[in-house]
Amino acid sequence: MHSVILDMYQDFKALSLSFKNAPIQIREQVSLSEEAVGRLLHYFKEFTSATDVMVLSTCNRTEVYYLSENDLSEDIIKLIGIEKGISNLDHIKPFFDKINEHEQAIQHLFYVSMGLEAQVVGDIQISNQVKRAYQASADLQLAGPFLHRLMHTIFFSNKRVVQETSFRDGAASISYAATELVKTLTSEINSPRILVVGVGEIGEDVCRNLIGQQSMSVKITNRTQSKAEQLAAECNFQVQSFEQLWEAVDEADVIISSVGTEEPIFTKDKVDELDILSFKYFIDLSVPRSVGIDVEENPAAIVYNVDSIKSKADQALEKRTKAIPQVQQIIAEAIEEFNDWSKEMIVSPTINNLKNALEQIRQEELARYLKEINGSAESELVEKVTKSMMQKIIKLPVLQLKAACKRGEAETLIDVLNNLFDLEKDKQVK
16 A cells, blocks of 8 residues: 555656747647636546646646656647647647656746746746646645645745745846836826737737736727737727727827837827827837837927836846746755655555554553553543553654655565554554
């Protein structure tokens, strides 16, 4: 029986497809909605012996973590294909990494959760996405003791990273830096109105970063209306027709432009025609620039360009990169602590069986002799003495077992204890 537990706690696996080796066209094809994740989890529960399953799907990665002695990669890829309506998966399979080595899968989940594997190093969004993935597993009772302990070790390590390092300091991507700038600029404005012009990769990221800013009213406009509508539906924002761009600019407090153009769209002449009552902020993330250099000659127009924002993002990224060795050290310490716990889980059934066997002997002997003792005081004393003796007898084997775990020699000692006390037989009788 102990070998089953030993195997179970050494069989953590991961299947990963991410931006590191898969282009966005492939990532889009295998990206899973919350509902699809739920169906995938149900499949594990109903049709496999896998436990401690977690499915993580973001715009940058689709990953499945699970505890099983069998490699379920092929089944998982097929199921994703069924979910996404892809009959031939030959063009997608090569992009999946199979991580079947236990320690490597654990380290990978740590690195992903901390943001070491993120497109923007230290990205805080991934940590919240991992929490949601874990919650989905827990809700379906697919998170067993192993995953619960692993995730709480990760969350604790995450706190250490925030408190002890500069890994999460500053905004390290242009889109995130732009979002932080918007928050700063509009902090004194009641219900600020934001207009996002252009939904290329940066425009999409800006919109996703603005999700949850409840005080803001966000409109999206794009030359291709369908792309704006798709993103607006995802983010729960409004769509503005590109033909009515200048009416929207007139209404907005902040205009974030990442539209591709050879000549500036926002010219001084056009801006001068606007009825600007206070300030209007233009954040130009386009290369070439989409906001004319002379727009800022209008005293009510304030322009921020991609260079100034990129400079802030680069500084933050440099600080984060310098902190990577500290983060890796925190992760290494956490994994060591988690591995010690995993190994102790291997011997906990033997410890419990040994305690139960000794307790049974104690109870049987007490039943034989207590009837010869007069008075409750004497009975309580005998109870106390025998319990104390039992605890002292069991203390050394328990310490030896835990020490053997750390040395990777627990199996031999478990066999010895099982044979000495006939623990397996005792368990079968029960």
